[in-house]
Amino acid sequence: MGNGADAxxxxxxxxxxxxxxxxxxxxxxxxxxxxxxGAFTVAQLVLVPPGMGLGWDEAVYVSQVSPQAxxxxxxxxxxxxxxxxxxxxxxxxxxxxLLRVYLALLSGLGLYLALRAWRGLFPARVLAGAGAxxxxxxxxLFYAPQAMPNYWxxxxxxxxxxxxxxxRADRYGRAALWGVSAGAAVMAWMRPTDAVWVTLPLLVLxxxxxxxxxAAVLVAGLVAGAAEWVVEAYVSYGGLGQRLSDASRxxxxxGWNFAVDDQMRSLGGRALCRPCxxxxxxxxxxxxxxxxxxxxxxxLAVAHRARxxxxxxxxxxxATTAAVPYLFMIGYAAPRFLLPAYALLAIPVxxxxxxxxxxPGGRWRPLGAxxxxxxxxxxxxxxYAVVDHTVDRTAAARRAWARTAAExxxxxxRPPCLLTGHEAIxxxxxxxxxxxxxxxNNANTTEAEILRTTRxxxxxxxxxxxxxxxxxxxxxxxxxxxxxxIHLAPPGGPA
Numbered sequence: 037m038g039n040g041a042d043a044x045x046x047x048x049x050x051x052x053x054x055x056x057x058x059x060x061x062x063x064x065x066x067x068x069x070x071x072x073x074g075a076f077t078v079a080q081l082v083l084v085p086p087g088m089g090l091g092w093d094e095a096v097y098v099s100q101v102s103p104q105a106x107x108x109x110x111x112x113x114x115x116x117x118x119x120x121x122x123x124x125x126x127x128x129x130x131x132x133x134l135l136r137v138y139l140a141l142l143s144g145l146g147l148y149l150a151l152r153a154w155r156g157l158f159p160a161r162v163l164a165g166a167g168a169x170x171x172x173x174x175x176x177l178f179y180a181p182q183a184m185p186n187y188w189x190x191x192x193x194x195x196x197x198x199x200x201x202x203x204r205a206d207r208y209g210r211a212a213l214w215g216v217s218a219g220a221a222v223m224a225w226m227r228p229t230d231a232v233w234v235t236l237p238l239l240v241l242x243x244x245x246x247x248x249x250x251a252a253v254l255v256a257g258l259v260a261g262a263a264e265w266v267v268e269a270y271v272s273y274g275g276l277g278q279r280l281s282d283a284s285r286x287x288x289x290x291g292w293n294f295a296v297d298d299q300m301r302s303l304g305g306r307a308l309c310r311p312c313x314x315x316x317x318x319x320x321x322x323x324x325x326x327x328x329x330x331x332x333x334x335x336l337a338v339a340h341r342a343r344x345x346x347x348x349x350x351x352x353x354x355a356t357t358a359a360v361p362y363l364f365m366i367g368y369a370a371p372r373f374l375l376p377a378y379a380l381l382a383i384p385v386x387x388x389x390x391x392x393x394x395x396p397g398g399r400w401r402p403l404g405a406x407x408x409x410x411x412x413x414x415x416x417x418x419x420y421a422v423v424d425h426t427v428d429r430t431a432a433a434r435r436a437w438a439r440t441a442a443e444x445x446x447x448x449x450r451p452p453c454l455l456t457g458h459e460a461i462x463x464x465x466x467x468x469x470x471x472x473x474x475x476x477n478n479a480n481t482t483e484a485e486i487l488r489t490t491r492x493x494x495x496x497x498x499x500x501x502x503x504x505x506x507x508x509x510x511x512x513x514x515x516x517x518x519x520x521x522i523h524l525a526p527p528g529g530p531a
Contacts, residue, residue, distance in 0.1 A: 065160030069151045072164050076171035077144030080181045083423055086136035089434030091307075094183040095465035098122055104130040105451070106470040108461050109480040112273055112282035115185065115265050117226035122183050136181045143180035146191040147171060150379070153198030153215055157347045158383060165386035170379050172416055174305065174423035175371040185226035186372040190379040192222030193234045196257070197354050197380060200238050201347045203250055216250065217257035223376075224261025229283070231258055233361055234376055237353040286477045288367045295362065298369035300325065305426035310368035321422060324415050328381055335384025338391040348384045355380035434462075436518050440498075441466035443517040447524060449494040456486060457498035457505065458520065474506070483508055491529035496522050 090098060096108045100119035125131075125138045151167045158166075170176055170190075180187045196219025203212035223231035235254060242251035269279035284290040288310075295312075302309040303325055304317030316322075332352055339348030359377040362369070389412075393405040437459070444467050449455075453469040461478065464471035472481040487508060489495055497509040501519045505512075508530070512523040 065155060065163075066152060068160055068164035069148055069155075069167060072151070072167040072171060073144040073148035076147055076167070076177075076180070077140050079171070080140040080143065080177055081137065083177055083420070084136070084140075084181050084427055085431065086133035086140075086181070088132070088136070088427065088431045089438055090132060090462070090465065091182065091184075091430070091434065092459070092462045095462045097183045098126050098135070099465050102126045102130060103128075105465045105468045108465065108471050109473070109478045111286050111477055112279045113229075113286050115225065115227055115262075116268070117188065117222075117261075118183050118185050120225075121188065126183075135183065139183065140181040143187060143191075146188065150191040150194035150198070150219075153195045153202070153212075153219075154383065157198065157201055157344070158387060159390075162383065162387050162390055165390060166382040169386055170382040172419055173378060174419045174426065175375060176378070177419075177423050178426055179372050179375065184372065186375045188226045189223050189230045189234070190375040192219045192226070192231075193354065193358065193376040194379045195219035196223065196235065196254075197238065197351050200242075200250070200254070201350060203253075204241075204245070204247060213250070213253045217253050217260070220254055220257030221261035224258045224265075226261075228258075228262040228265050229361075230358065230376060231261065234354055234358045234380075236357050237350065241350065290361070290365050293365055293367040295364065295366055295369050298367075299363060299371070299374065302369045302371045303422075305422045305429070306371070307426070307430065308368070308370050310370075312369055320418060324418065328378075328385065331385040331388050332381050334388035334391070335386070338387050339384065342396070348387065351380040351383055436520075437463050437466050440517040440520050440522075441468075443515070444469075444496060444522065447496075447515060447522065449496050449524070453494040453496070454486070454489050455496050455498060456481075457523075458500040458503055460498055463498060463520075487530065490525040494527075495525040497525075498522060 095105075096110065096114065097118040099105050099108045100110065100116070101123045119126075121142075122135060122139070125135050129135070147167060147170075151163050154163050176187065176190075196216055199212045199215030199219060203209050203216055206212060220231060220235055223234060235258065238254055239251060242248075242254065266276055269276045273279035273282060298309050298312035300322055301312050301314060301316055303321050306314070332355075336345070336348050336352060339345050355377040358380065359374055362373040389408050392401070393408040394400050440463050444450075444453075444455075444463075449467065449469065451468040453467065454472060455464040455467065455469045456472045456474070460471045460473065471478075472486060473479050474481060474483055474486070483506065486495065497505045497512070499505045499521045504510075505521075505523045509523040509525070511530075512525055515522045515524065
């Protein structure tokens with residue numbers, strides 16, 4: 037009878053135990069996570085050709101450290117995380133394929149480490165499924181091997197939130213505390229404002245539960261990552277307030293802007309939807325996006341029944357705050373903006389899908405498993421179609437930039453040189469020239485300075501199909517490269 041009472045008491049203790057991690061995070065089960073990360077790296081190299089040229093934003097970031105061209109204008113919202121990330125390759129090599137392979141390998145490692153931070157909080161199969169869901173989104177595959185910050189904010193957010201939940205459950209887990217700080221630093225290193233939005237619920241939870249040490253570690257990570265951005269604000273942008281104001285202006289002015297429909301319009305593979313007035317994509321391309329909140333809600337219900345409500349609710353709330361500025365505060369859309377939200381949503385969504393496909397004991401439900409498998413197969417087909425179309429269109433545009441650069445070289449515009457006008461920033465990088473603008477978000481010079489430059493080095497003004505050159509260049513010699521008109525400054529400058 038004593039043994040029976042002891043067993044009953046132990047059962048009661050288990051029933052009322054706090055929401056803590058299960059098996060140790062050092063337990064076995066890293067193999068599936070490594071397999072997902074490895075497959076993700078291979079998929080990038082297959083579906084996004086390493087030879088695809090650098091994009092506009094990539095040219096800005098890479099030019100800060102590359103010997104290929106002078107550094108492009110660095111506008112207020114940008115942070116130095118990406119230039120430092122690519123520096124180990126870009127600082128000594130101008131090979132785009134080498135840079136893409138490096139970033140693909142690094143992004144696979146980043147995904148593995150971020151998923152591993154959740155070991156013990158969820159079953160290994162749920163984490164592997166979550167990694168696969170996130171890794172097979174077209175926007176993840178397309179941007180992970182690019183010199184862009186959003187993917188790294190996503191994996192930083194995933195690691196930070198996972199380590200935060202682990203540290204919250206184990207006050208003596210030093211590794212988890214270091215993970216919290218490192219994840220926050222990576223986010224702030226890449227995009228400081230995004231880091232604040234992601235970690236806001238964590239700071240509130242730490243304060244509400246009186247976890248001063250955890251809050252301090254989180255703040256320390258944010259400060260460490262954002263320190264350079266803040267210092268640069270005072271050195272080059274007139275102060276932190278002015279840099280934030282300039283960043284808001286570059287993004288169209290932050291405030292109430294309903295951009296949910298803009299994000300939906302971009303799901304067909306539009307890299308930037310600004311202004312977002314194009315047609316809506318086919319409904320099948322938007323179905324997965326509309327299903328996300330439903331599946332996340334299912335994951336929360338599953339977590340409540342499995343007594344892991346907090347560890348599911350926290351990433352859901354962090355995903356929500358990460359998405360808020362891009363759904364309701366800017367007047368345009370880019371699919372990559374929501375990558376941190378997708379990464380955090382992937383875990384509860386995977387948990388919900390596994391519950392549909394299997395019993396709590398792990399036995400497959402024949403009908404549920406078949407339906408989930410069918411839905412996932414359709415989802416993968418849609419994602420592949422979008423990434424394939426996006427890569428083809430993007431690669432064609434970047435080949436056009438390379439052809440314009442070759443034509444400029446043929447016309448004698450070689451380094452040192454200066455380009456201004458239509459798409460001058462990426463074309464200047466391909467040509468090896470400096471770039472300058474007299475108006476717009478990248479304004480960094482004056483017309484008088486450009487005219488003075490024509491006396492020293494070759495200068496060209498680029499205009500698009502519907503554009504006109506500035507008044508000072510309308511008498512210059514005109515050549516064409518595709519749809520781009522090249523206005524060549526007279527040797528030695530205008531008379």
